[in-house]
Each structure stands twice: as C-alpha cells, then as structure tokens.
Amino acid sequence: MGEKVLMKGNEAVAASAVRAGCRYYFGYPITPQTEVAAYMSKIMPKIGGTFLQAESEIAAINMLYGAGAAGARAMTSSSSPGISLKGEGISYMAGADLPGVILNVERGGPGLGSIQPSQQDYWQATRAMGHGDSRHIVYAPNTVQEMADLVYVAFDKADQYLMPVVILADGLLGQMMEPVELPPEKTEFPDKPWATTGHHGKRPHNIANSLYLQADKLEAKLRERYARYEQIERTEQKSEAFMVDDADIVVVAFGASARIARSAVVSARAQGIKAGLLRPITLWPFPNDALEATVPQAKAYLSVEMNMGQMVDDVRLAVHDAHPVRFYGRTGGVIPAPGEVLDAIAKLAQEVGA
Numbered sequence: 244m245g246e247k248v249l250m251k252g253n254e255a256v257a258a259s260a261v262r263a264g265c266r267y268y269f270g271y272p273i274t275p276q277t278e279v280a281a282y283m284s285k286i287m288p289k290i291g292g293t294f295l296q297a298e299s300e301i302a303a304i305n306m307l308y309g310a311g312a313a314g315a316r317a318m319t320s321s322s323s324p325g326i327s328l329k330g331e332g333i334s335y336m337a338g339a340d341l342p343g344v345i346l347n348v349e350r351g352g353p354g355l356g357s358i359q360p361s362q363q364d365y366w367q368a369t370r371a372m373g374h375g376d377s378r379h380i381v382y383a384p385n386t387v388q389e390m391a392d393l394v395y396v397a398f399d400k401a402d403q404y405l406m407p408v409v410i411l412a413d414g415l416l417g418q419m420m421e422p423v424e425l426p427p428e429k430t431e432f433p434d435k436p437w438a439t440t441g442h443h444g445k446r447p448h449n450i451a452n453s454l455y456l457q458a459d460k461l462e463a464k465l466r467e468r469y470a471r472y473e474q475i476e477r478t479e480q481k482s483e484a485f486m487v488d489d490a491d492i493v494v495v496a497f498g499a500s501a502r503i504a505r506s507a508v509v510s511a512r513a514q515g516i517k518a519g520l521l522r523p524i525t526l527w528p529f530p531n532d533a534l535e536a537t538v539p540q541a542k543a544y545l546s547v548e549m550n551m552g553q554m555v556d557d558v559r560l561a562v563h564d565a566h567p568v569r570f571y572g573r574t575g576g577v578i579p580a581p582g583e584v585l586d587a588i589a590k591l592a593q594e595v596g597a
Contacts, residue, residue: 245424247422247424248422249421250420250421251278251417251420252348252387252390252412252417252418252419253276253277253279253282253348253417254278254279255387255388255425256279256346256391256394256410257278258282258391259392259425259426260318260394261283262429263316263394263426264429264432265292265317265318265344265398266291266317267292267306267310267318268280268287268295268317268318268319268320269295269302269303269306269307269317269318270283270297270303270320271297271300271321271325272296273300273321273324274322274358275350275358275414275418276320276321276348278417279320279346280320284296300325300326303319303329304328304332304345305335307319307343308451311336312339312438312439313438313440314435314437314438314440316398316432318398319343319344320345320347320348321345321346321347322347322348322349322350323347323356323361323363324352324354324355324356326347326364329345330373331374332373333372333373333379334372334374334377336406337372337379338375338377340405340406341406341407342405343407343408344394344397344398344408345409345410346409347364347411348413348414348417349362349363349364349411349413351575356575356576357575358576359414359577360413360414360416360499360549360576360578361413361414361549361550361575362413362500362550363549363551364411365526366553368381368409368411368526376465376469377406378406378472378475379406379408379409379527380401380404380475380525380527380528381409381411382394382396382410382411382481383411383523384416384524385499385522386421387416387419387422388424389524390416390423391423391424391426393410393524394410395426402432402435403433404475412498413549414576415499415578416499437449475528476528480525480530480531480533481523481524482521482523482525483521484519484520484521485505485508485520485522486512486520487519487537488540489517490519490537491516491541492511492516492518492519492541492544493521493543493544493545494508494520494521494545494547495520495522495544495546495554496520496546496547497524497526497548500547501520503581503584504522505520506581506584507581507584510581510582510585511585511589514585518592519537521533526554529561530561534558535563538562538563538565541562542567542596543566543568543591543592544558544567544568545571545584545587545588546558546568546569546571547570548572549572549573549574549577550572550574551574552570552572555568567594567595569587571583571584571587
C-alpha cells in the first residue's frame with residue numbers, strides 16, 4: 244500500500260486527473276465543485292499544463308472539444324446548472340467521437356435550486372447529456388478514494404471508446420475529507436492517429452466534425468457508434484454487492500446514498516430482516532446483469548436516491564418487474580438518514596412477508 248493523504252473529494256479528483264495525464268482543464272466556478280478549479284489553477288502551471296477559467300460553461304465545454312480533437316487529455320467540471328449549459332458541446336463531442344472527462348458535483352435543482360448535495364441529475368447523465376442519439380459512460384463514486392480511482396479510469400475509457408465520460412458525484416462527496424491513496428503517474432498513452440494536429444504532409448488532413456448533410460451517412464455513422472455502445476454494455480458494467488446473496492430485500496443505491504443505505508442494511512440484518520445492497524458503480528451501462536442475478540432469491544427491491552425517483556425506473560427494467568420495486572428518497576438537497584431508510588426497508592419487508 245502506498246501512502247495515504249487526507250483530501251477533499253474535489254481535490255482528489257483533480258490530483259488523480261493530473262496523474263492520469265490530464266494537462267488541460269477548462270472550467271468556471273460554481274458551488275459545490277469550485278475546489279476542483281482551485282486545485283487545477285495551482286498545479287497546472289507547475290507541470291507545464293493549462294488551466295483556463297472560461298468566460299462561461301458553454302465556452303469551457305467547447306474548449307474541451309478543441310483539446311480533445313487535438314488528442315490531448317483534458318477535463319472540465321461543474322455542478323448541475325453548469326452541466327446543463329454544457330449540453331450542446333457534449334453532444335458535439337459525442338457526434339465527433341472525441342474523448343474528454345466531465346465531472347458533475349451535483350446540487351439541488353431544478354434551476355438554481357440549492358447548493359446542498361443531490362442526485363437529481365441521474366436522468367440527465369444517463370439519458371440526455373446532449374441532444375441526439377448518443378450514450379456516455381457514467382461513473383458514480385461513493386468514497387473519496389473512488390473519486391480518485393474512477394476519474395483515473397475515465398481518461399482511459401474516453402480514449403478507448405472515443406466518447407465523453409462522466410463522473411457523477413454530489414456535494415457530499417465533493418466536500419467530505421477521507422484518506423486516499425493517489426494512483427501512480429501515467430507515462431504511456433495510446434496513439435491517436437485521428438487527432439487534428441499538424442500532419443507534416445505525412446497523412447491526409449484529420450477533421451473533427453459532427454455535421455452530416457446526407458441523412459443516410461449520418462444513419463450509418465450512428466449505427467457504427469451504437470455497435471460500440473453495445474460492446475460497452477457487454478463489458479463495462481460495474482457494481483458492488485453487500486449481503487446480497489441471501490437477501491429478501493435488495494436495496495439499490497448509488498453514490499452518497501449507498502453509504503447511508505449500507506448502514507440501514509446492517510441495522511435491518513440486526514433486526515432479523517434479510518436485506519442487502521447492490522450499488523451501481525456505472526450508471527451507464529447500468530449493471531443489469533448483477534441485478535438480474537438477484538431475481539431468483541429476492542422478494543422485493545428498494546431504490547434509495549436523493550431525488551424524487553429517477554434510478555428506480557432502471558431498477559424496474561433490470562429485474563423485469565419480477566418482484567415489487569419501491570422507492571425511497573429525499574430531494575432538494577435533503578440527505579436521508581439511515582433510520583429513514585431502515586423504516587422503508589422494514590415497511591417493504593412487511594409488505595412482501597420477508
């Protein structure tokens with residue numbers, strides 16, 4: 244084991260991104276993710292990188308587009324309303340098959356909402372990061388260590404699949420401090436023969452483009468892209484199971500909610516209720532395989548979220564409505580207490596006779 248340091252989640256993301264080879268950061272201050280930009284503003288000049296506080300979130304995402312097109316490892320970060328502003332640029336990146344990493348440290352919404360932690364952007368992250376037919380790998384960390392680990396992986400996956408990759412965290416994870424072991428400095432990176440850098444007459448010009456004036460050519464491109472998405476769905480599902488093997492009540496929760504749900508599951512077991520936790524680490528691709536595997540022994544599912552019920556739809560789809568699927572959540576920036584989740588587990592257990 245390497246040396247661990249005490250860091251905020253936002254700082255751990257930034258430090259790990261640098262170790263993953265990120266040398267370009269474009270962003271704009273917004274609570275509760277501003278520490279990412281603050282860290283990058285200090286470190287980038289020291290390592291020959293570029294920190295640029297853009298004039299807007301829209302400018303920042305288009306700078307990410309440009310850096311990605313040139314083959315650079317680059318990232319941007321924001322919080323919920325800022326991510327909405329980035330939507331058009333994210334769609335252009337997806338349409339041009341360009342890599343980049345996007346961090347969303349969620350806050351309450353809609354609109355300006357609140358600055359407290361939230362998970363209200365699940366639908367946006369998994370369904371509508373931008374207009375058009377496109378998908379994006381979405382990681383949901385639930386510890387400061389995972390904040391560091393998953394952004395490190397995200398740069399590799401963005402390059403591998405030529406797509407923007409999203410880290411969906413929340414204000415609780417961004418602001419909390421925990422011991423973290425930072426990953427090693429990367430020294431080897433994939434070749435990018437598609438990059439729009441100078442060609443010195445040795446190859447044809449490369450063009451980063453998402454415009455197809457002929458509908459049949461765009462359709463062909465989309466079908467090619469979706470074949471890649473199918474591969475991602477087969478190979479990139481990630482989840483963590485806790486006391487699930489014999490669970491009657493399977494609680495499904497991600498991010499900070501999973502920390503709370505885990506405590507509730509332990510309390511439920513102490514009361515004689517066979518509860519377990521299935522935590523999605525990838526929100527897309529959603530861990531359908533892991534959830535489907537629980538159907539033979541489970542009696543019911545409880546989706547615990549900091550919103551009005553968004554992931555619960557994916558839980559229902561994953562288990563094919565084989566058993567009751569219920570929802571418990573708090574919203575607007577209110578964080579559920581373990582006791583509340585325990586009460587919801589007990590109520591569901593009584594409902595299904597578990």
